[in-house]
Amino acid sequence: MVAEDAANLFGVLSNTDRLCIIRVLVEAGPSGMSAGDIARKIGASPSRASFHLNALSEAGFLHRERQSRTLNYRIDFNRIGALITFLMEDCCKGSAELRNCCSMRLG
Amino acid sequence: MVAEDAANLFGVLSNTDRLCIIRVLVEAGPSGMSAGDIARKIGASPSRASFHLNALSEAGFLHRERQSRTLNYRIDFNRIGALITFLMEDCCKGSAELRNCCSMRLG
DNA sequence: CTTTCATTTCAATGATTCTTGAAATACCCT
DNA sequence: AGGGTATTTCAAGAATCATTGAAATGAAAG
Numbered sequence: 514m515v516a517e518d519a520a521n522l523f524g525v526l527s528n529t530d531r532l533c534i535i536r537v538l539v540e541a542g543p544s545g546m547s548a549g550d551i552a553r554k555i556g557a558s559p560s561r562a563s564f565h566l567n568a569l570s571e572a573g574f575l576h577r578e579r580q581s582r583t584l585n586y587r588i589d590f591n592r593i594g595a596l597i598t599f600l601m602e603d604c605c606k607g608s609a610e611l612r613n614c615c616s617m618r619l620g
Numbered sequence: 621m622v623a624e625d626a627a628n629l630f631g632v633l634s635n636t637d638r639l640c641i642i643r644v645l646v647e648a649g650p651s652g653m654s655a656g657d658i659a660r661k662i663g664a665s666p667s668r669a670s671f672h673l674n675a676l677s678e679a680g681f682l683h684r685e686r687q688s689r690t691l692n693y694r695i696d697f698n699r700i701g702a703l704i705t706f707l708m709e710d711c712c713k714g715s716a717e718l719r720n721c722c723s724m725r726l727g
Numbered sequence: 728c729t730t731t732c733a734t735t736t737c738a739a740t741g742a743t744t745c746t747t748g749a750a751a752t753a754c755c756c757t
Numbered sequence: 758a759g760g761g762t763a764t765t766t767c768a769a770g771a772a773t774c775a776t777t778g779a780a781a782t783g784a785a786a787g
Contacts, residue, residue, distance in 0.1 A: 520633070560737095604639060665747075667765075729786105738779095
């Protein structure tokens with residue numbers, strides 16, 4: 514991944530509403546959740562939730578699928594994985610020191 | 621780490637100049653690099669480099685130390701590590717699927 | 728075919744962030 | 758002290774981003 518793309522993805526993550534949406538959709542699992550339910554869950558107006566859902570979808574963090582009347586969103590882990598890989602490998606050159614700074618198990 | 625802090629840290633990383641500075645300082649290693657050398661290396665004016673160096677320092681990604689006339693900056697991996705941990709553990713609840721999406725070795 | 732529900736889009740406004748160049752500060756040397 | 762180098766700070770303006778509420782779209786159901 515090129516730095517400009519990474520910067521844009523970080524920009525999408527630099528908002529608490531959007532981080533909150535990601536968390537909610539991780540909890541929701543593979544079945545995902547409708548835009549309305551997400552909006553209620555994060556305490557945002559429909560248009561505000563839609564704005565952030567769109568930013569996340571455009572960036573590739575989410576998949577959107579219409580299910581009759583509702584739009585169902587679900588998480589896609591690939592972009593987050595690519596971003597973590599960028600940070601550790603491209604940006605920090607696989608630094609062992611950085612690995613030690615991550616508190617989860619890293620091989 | 622609380623979501624608002626993570627959002628702010630992502631905001632700091634959402635800029636190519638700043639990602640570039642991090643890369644340059646990872647390469648520079650523990651001895652770090654002066655503000656002027658960093659500015660030249662990333663092709664930015666002194667004041668622009670200073671603006672971004674300040675953002676990175678305030679966020680805790682960098683350490684600053686005066687060495688006689690020059691200010692020396694060096695990378696601190698702890699914040700990046702904390703951010704990766706937030707993303708994998710807090711935000712994505714340690715998802716095994718996310719781990720599979722990271723191309724480096726994860727235990 | 729009109730109504731209703733779910734969601735997005737739009738326009739206006741406010742807030743934040745970035746860039747630039749000039750001025751200020753900090754330090755060193757003679 | 759005075760002059761030079763390194764860096765930051767500041768003010769102004771441009772650009773980007775977020776919020777709001779109203780209007781538009783899409784899909785189902787009476």
